[in-house]
Amino acid sequence: KNEVEQSPQNLTAQEGEFITINCSYSVGISALHWLQQHPGGGIVSLFMLSSGKKKHGRLIATINIQEKHSSLHITASHPRDSAVYICAVIKNTGNQFYFGTGTSLTVIP
Amino acid sequence: KAGVTQTPRYLIKTRGQQVTLSCSPISGHRSVSWYQQTPGQGLQFLFEYFSETQRNKGNFPGRFSGRQFSNSRSEMNVSTLELGDSALYLCASRRQVGAYEQYFGPGTRLTVT
Numbered sequence: 001k002n003e004v005e006q007s008p009q010n011l012t013a014q015e016g017e018f019i020t021i022n023c024s025y026s027v028g029i030s031a032l033h034w035l036q037q038h039p040g041g042g043i044v045s046l047f048m049l050s051s052g053k054k055k056h057g058r059l060i061a062t063i064n065i066q067e068k069h070s071s072l073h074i075t076a077s078h079p080r081d082s083a084v085y086i087c088a089v090i091k092n093t094g095n096q097f098y099f100g101t102g103t104s105l106t107v108i109p
Numbered sequence: 110k111a112g113v114t115q116t117p118r119y120l121i122k123t124r125g126q127q128v129t130l131s132c133s134p135i136s137g138h139r140s141v142s143w144y145q146q147t148p149g150q151g152l153q154f155l156f157e158y159f160s161e162t163q164r165n166k167g168n169f170p171g172r173f174s175g176r177q178f179s180n181s182r183s184e185m186n187v188s189t190l191e192l193g194d195s196a197l198y199l200c201a202s203r204r205q206v207g208a209y210e211q212y213f214g215p216g217t218r219l220t221v222t
Contacts, residue, residue, distance in 0.1 A: 031209045041146075041197050041216035048209055086152065095207040096165050097142070101151035 003027050006087050006100035013107050019074040021103045023087030026068065030095070034061050034072045035086040037102070043086070046072070077107045111136065113202050113214035121220045127188040130217045134181050134202030140164075141183040142211070143175060146197040158183050159206045187219075195221045 004025045013019050023032070034046045047054050047061040049070065054061050058077075063070040074081055087100040114133045122128050134141050142165075143155040154167035158177035175185040181202075187194055197218050203211045 033211075035213075041199070041218070043199065043201075043213040045210070045212075088152075090209060094165065096154055096157070097201075097211065098154070099144075099152040 002101065003091075003098050004087055004089055004100040006085075006103050008103060009101065010104045011106070013077050013105070015078060015107055015109050017077050017107075019077050019081075019105065019107075021072045021085050021087075021105070023070045023072070023100055024068060025070075025087075025089050025098075027089065027098070028092045029068075029089040030092045031090045032063055032070050033088040033090075033097075034070075035088055037084040037086060039083075046085075074105075079107045079109050082106050113200060113212050115198075115200055115214040115217050117217060118215065119218045119220075121222060122190050123222055124190055124192060126190050127186060128190060128219060129184055129186045130198055130200075130219075132183045132185075132200035132202075132214055134183070134200075135212055138202035138204050138212070139181050140203045140206050140208065141177060141181065142201045142203075143183070143185050144199045144201065145169075146199060146216070147195075152199070155185065157206065164206050190221045192221050195219060 007022050031050045037043045049063040058075045060073040084102045086102045116131045140159045142157040144152045146152045157165040161177045172188045177183045197216045199216045201211045201213045
């Protein structure tokens with residue numbers, strides 16, 4: 001079983017819809033990242049969280065340490081949001097990154 | 110400040126050959142990690158180097174190896190290539206082992222035929 005699980009694996013939305021991507025993990029962590037990967041490969045970090053909630057523009061990320069769960073929300077989705085979103089955790093033992101398998105999001109105009 | 114750079118960006122090799130990929134980290138970053146990304150497995154950790162020493166290693170066969178130079182640039186080598194080694198190889202740098210912020214390069218797309 002993967003230590004980091006994401007859902008859904010694939011998501012198609014109409015432009016303007018509210019989107020939620022979920023991440024559950026089974027290990028103790030120091031921090032959690034939400035990453036975005038566009039076709040072509042480049043990965044950028046959207047958020048780093050160790051508690052609570054962060055907001056950047058139309059993106060909101062939350063984490064519940066007790067429940068070992070994080071969500072990424074996109075409000076008023078746009079076709080340019082189409083990408084793969086990856087949840088990554090830093091284990092609190094070993095300091096390595098562990099990744100979910102990603103959620104492929106397609107936003108249709 | 111320049112980002113993480115990787116060369117080459119694309120590579121086609123034949124089964125049985127070997128390949129060397131290169132990664133230059135962000136200036137001031139001394140830790141370099143390598144990852145393999147495939148459609149079925151997602152991102153998988155290969156190894157991490159810091160101060161020219163391998164600090165962590167993932168669960169990959171010995172055909173996968175790496176090294177880091179005194180200027181923090183890193184190379185990874187895959188010997189005796191197999192079809193299953195076709196993947197996107199990403200490197201990422203951070204200031205030091207344990208730093209929470211990690212920055213990814215654009216990746217090298219390796220195709221083994």
